[in-house]
Amino acid sequence: MLDYNHDTDTNAVIVTVLASVFLLLLVGIVFYGYGFLMRQGRLTPTSEMGRCLLCGTIAPKDQLVPRTLHGGKEVLLCSTCIVSLHTDLLRTQTVTKPSTKDSIG
Numbered sequence: 001m002l003d004y005n006h007d008t009d010t011n012a013v014i015v016t017v018l019a020s021v022f023l024l025l026l027v028g029i030v031f032y033g034y035g036f037l038m039r040q041g042r043l044t045p046t047s048e049m050g051r052c053l054l055c056g057t058i059a060p061k062d063q064l065v066p067r068t069l070h071g072g073k074e075v076l077l078c079s080t081c082i083v084s085l086h087t088d089l090l091r092t093q094t095v096t097k098p099s100t101k102d103s104i105g
């Protein structure tokens, strides 16, 4: 009787441990798979996805602005890079403004 009870306790512990390990494995696989998909998404753009020329971000093509280079090659730019370019342009214009003011005065 005692041995039987001991065996059931051991079995219950083994089942619990196995269930926990299985659950951990399942969670691990899900996270690994998600990470793998995310990495795949970053590395290889699909037909509906495009890569920003400047920062390399991969996004849906409808969120990227296409521009044709002088060589005829079409490139895509993301909103972050366009805003960054715009900010830099404004900064450049702010820097060059005093010189135009000087030429007027």
Ligand SMILES: [Zn+2]
Pocket (backbone or CB within 6 Å): 052, 053, 054, 055, 056, 057, 077, 078, 079, 080, 081, 082
């Ligand atoms: Zn970009």
